[in-house]
Amino acid sequence: MPHNRRGPRHGQRSQRRRRVMRFLQPCLLVMLHGNAAHGYSLLNGLGEFGFEPENLAPSLVYRTLREMEAQGLVTSGWGTDSMGPQRRVYQITPLGERHLAQWMEDLQRMRQEIQAVEAAYQRIQQK
Numbered sequence: 657m658p659h660n661r662r663g664p665r666h667g668q669r670s671q672r673r674r675r676v677m678r679f680l681q682p683c684l685l686v687m688l689h690g691n692a693a694h695g696y697s698l699l700n701g702l703g704e705f706g707f708e709p710e711n712l713a714p715s716l717v718y719r720t721l722r723e724m725e726a727q728g729l730v731t732s733g734w735g736t737d738s739m740g741p742q743r744r745v746y747q748i749t750p751l752g753e754r755h756l757a758q759w760m761e762d763l764q765r766m767r768q769e770i771q772a773v774e775a776a777y778q779r780i781q782q783k
Contacts, residue, residue, distance in 0.1 A: 682759040
């Protein structure tokens, strides 16, 4: 196990945060696939993917959206459909659509690999 100067718990938290941020991308892209949305509705929609909104910092979602915009995966602009303050609305780009398709291929492959490990483990447990 690599030594972390801040202690093992800090290293585990930062690894988990990186995994969460990494998994946020395909979830956000799926929600934006076909429908532009503002950040707040995206944040609320993440529950469908197993995220608990009360345990997910909105800043993490907005940071991920900004990073995705910098990568050209989404675009954003000010929405005009709100009676209250204007909200930034995000939309997937063609590059984002291609990125999402690659994500789906990777996730399907990963699911097969996980199922193979589970099946091997179950065979061992039955002996």
